[in-house]
Amino acid sequence: MRHPPRSELLAVAGAVALLGSVSVPVVTASGATPACTVEYSVTGQWDTGFQGAVTITNNTAAVNSWSLTFDFAGGQKLGQGWSAEWSQSGTTVTAADQSYNGTLATGASVSAGFLGSWSGSNPSPTSFKLNGTTCNVDADPSPTPTPRPTPTGPPDTGDGTPPVLRALGNKLVGADGTTRRLLGVNRSGGEFMCVQGHGIWDGPVDDAAIRAIADWNADTVRIPLNEECWLGLSNIKPEYAGSHYIDAVKDLVAKVKANGMTPMLELHWTHGQYTGNSAGCSDVHAGCQKPMPDMQYTPSFWTSVANTFKDDPTVVFDLFNEPYPDRATATTTQAWQCWRDGGTCSGIGYEVAGMQDLVDAVRATGAGNLILAGGIAYSNDLSQWLTYKPDDPKNNLAAAWHVYNFNTCANESCWNSQLAPVAAQVPLVAGEIGENTCGHSFVGQVMKWFDDRGLSYLGWTWNTWSCTSGPALISSYDGTPTAYGIGLRDHLRSLDG
Structure with a gap:
């Protein structure tokens, strides 16, 4: 989500038939x-x-x-x-x-x-x-x-209660072979608070605050991150950088898992100066959404994140929030080539890290965690995702997609023509769904389309922002929903599990 900076906000998881073990x-x-x-x-x-x-x-x-x-x-x-x-x-x-x-x-x-x-x-x-x-x-x-007695129950699923997820064909399955869906919310804050010098999280992330998410019947929490804060670059206040930031992320991951939910770590804001079409800021630092990740720091970020969590396969990695190289390049083909291969991309002044570079960085650590890769046009366009799909030696890759009521691909006709072919071949996760009308009729349509196909989705965002500045699910961190959040909360609670 292209949300406003903190200063403005302050002013305003069944196709498998199991047999017995x-x-x-x-x-x-x-x-x-x-x-x-x-x-x-x-x-x-x-x-x-x-x-x-x-x-x-x-x-x-x-x-x-x-x-x-x-x-x-x-x-x-x-x-x-x-x-x-x-x-x-x-x-x-x-x-x-x-x-x-x-x-x-x-x-x-x-x-x-x-x-x-x-x-x-x-x-x-x-x-x-x-x-x-x-x-x-x-x-x-x-x-x-x-x-000797035969062991009972499923194999080890990691060091917490969430499942170890694998991409099996076009489904996500747990270690016991059952089909899983990722259904939950985003918890914004870790991408912008540190780089703006305010802290690490926006609002409380204590046990009570995380339990409130679980009370909605959510099974996944997506956690946006900032690469400069994780890597501890000199422009970040020391108390919010490096080991302090990493420890805070690890602590939040542990709390999410303790409440039975899957933690999804996602790279949201990155380094690299971009002042072209649809630029979010002119700052070289990771102070806004850039069209693509940068080669200077992003592979190092994912190497570090993967090394930190490779022993915990319950953690999911979402490589980059919302690529939009299509706003910089002359053609859609150039945009998709930039998306996958990186390097020198037309209209982008820094060396780009492509999705293949990031998959390689994760897998080089030995991490087998599930990886998500969003398409172009702020992850709203998956039209050539299968054509440019990165190679994953672990075969544990899913497609990520974002949709809001103001996006181009925001109707069933587009979903049937563009998303259905992708969902037929790989797991599809709507990492962000939202509605800026303060209502929930649009997200209701999205959820029905995804429910009918057994797909995953997460609402943006579990933050107490004014609905007029963007989709905010709650008005209090005790889980009190906004008018928009009521739609997601009631729907999640209506689902089995």
């Missing part, structure tokens, strides 16, 4: 402990696909790296995976540690998961090797095996 029991000699144990589970299965999980326990001396191998006996094919580097050669599957989970102390365990395909039958592997050592049996097993 199937696990391989651990068999050991009576009274003996194997060198390693592996528990294999099929946590979800549908027409030609399935989701699997392994839990590895090291029962010998500590190791600094690990590699698990096993064989598929039914011709299954490995798809994407998480919490390990997964590969397949013939029938043999290998799961190797990532940088953050390679150390396994004596008695320590690690879990990882994957998606696969099957045809005919889907038998579970019967033999596993950890660093070349056969697991689940000791060196001299007795003829009377003792079965």
Whole structure:
């Protein structure tokens, strides 16, 4: 959302049919402990696909790296995976540690998961090797095996209650294979307060304030950020910069998760001087929305954010708020090329970081978190998103879209022609929906269109601003809705879950 600066404001998450979890029991000699144990589970299965999980326990001396191998006996094919580097050669599957989970102390365990395909039958592997050592049996097993209880419940979903989200075809699924939607609100403030020298957040973000969001039946909170504040550049007051800012973000993420909601970290304001068509400001600093992220700082920002949260796959990354290179370039093709590839873009005076640069920055850290990428025209145009879709080695990428009643693509005809083809191939998340009329008839139309297709959306914004300055959902941080907010609140509460 192109909201006014703080000074002006002061003046005015079902297509998958799950089967029961199937696990391989651990068999050991009576009274003996194997060198390693592996528990294999099929946590979800549908027409030609399935989701699997392994839990590895090291029962010998500590190791600094690990590699698990096993064989598929039914011709299954490995798809994407998480919490390990997964590969397949013939029938043999290998799961190797990532940088953050390679150390396994004596008695320590690690879990990882994957998606696969099957045809005919889907038998579970019967033999596993950890660093070349056969697991689940000791060196001299007795003829009377003792079965170990089969674990129940879904695989580990991270260190909090929200699900670990994966892009599976055009759906978002949790670690248990169930389809998920991201439904909630934006919590603005972190993008502008620090750069304007007022603080870090706009309004309270204590436990009570975050519980008020959850009370609306929201399951996601989108948190706009500022790259200069995160990186601690010299133009930001020290008390609002660097480690102070990062710690504040981490604390808010923890509170969001403690209330069972998914945290979505989004880069809103960036460095780079732009004074062309539709410029929000002439300042080189991150004091407004720029047409594209900058190569000087944005990849470093995402490298740092990804390193901070890569061990927590429940956190979602939204790469850049509202690209609008189309306002600077001569043609739409040039705009989309700039969007994906960055570099020297017509009409933009700084070196641009394209969406591919940012995906690469995140994935280079080893982070497998779900990534969102919004289109051009302030994320309201997805007409060529599929054509210019960035390459993601983790295959965990979704399309982000924004819509307000004053946007170009703000009617069902446009949604049917432009959004439906995208939503048929990748998960689609409306990261911002809003209405500046102080009513909610328009967002009601948006939500119905998205509900009918099982898609995700988040309202802008959970801030107590005057509705005349932009869509504000609340008049008090206890969750009292504005006339506009009533529409979103009542609708979220009417949904299951």
